Each structure stands twice: as C-alpha cells, then as structure tokens.
Amino acid sequence: MHKAARTGHLSVVIPPDIVDTATEGSAAREGGSIRLSCIATGVPSPSVLWRRDKHRPIVFRHEGGRERKGERHHL
Numbered sequence: 001m002h003k004a005a006r007t008g009h010l011s012v013v014i015p016p017d018i019v020d021t022a023t024e025g026s027a028a029r030e031g032g033s034i035r036l037s038c039i040a041t042g043v044p045s046p047s048v049l050w051r052r053d054k055h056r057p058i059v060f061r062h063e064g065g066r067e068r069k070g071e072r073h074h075l
Contacts, residue, residue, distance in 0.1 A: 048073040
C-alpha cells in the first residue's frame with residue numbers, strides 16, 4: 001500500500017486569540033455536567049483542542065460533545 005504525502009507552506013496572518021475566558025477555572029464533580037465555551041479568532045481560523053489538567057485528553061460519554069458556531073467553541 002502506498003502512502004501519499006504533500007508538503008505545503010502555512011502563513012499565519014493573524015495569530016490565534018482567545019477572547020472569552022468567562023468559564024476559566026470552572027469545575028464539575030465526577031458524574032456531573034458543565035458547559036465550557038471560548039471564542040477563538042485568527043487567520044487562518046484556529047482549531048480548538050480541549051484538554052484536562054496536565055494536558056490529559058477529555059473522554060466524552062456520547063458523540064457530539066464538541067460544538068462550533070462560527071468563532072464560538074463549546075464543550
């Protein structure tokens with residue numbers, strides 16, 4: 001099986017900026033629920049990667065745990 005590869009160049013015109021930190025420092029008890037959101041802008045449009053403390057991944061109990069509406073990202 002052959003793998004395809006391509007090299008490209010990305011110019012960051014405007015670096016990403018998180019402009020909404022209203023939920024920063026929020027916490028939920030185990031088994032509880034919480035809704036977190038942020039607004040991230042930039043050119044090209046930034047991708048948001050949500051992580052737990054110590055950079056551990058977040059495990060979702062169901063599909064659709066992440067949502068994006070324009071610049072606003074919800075978890």
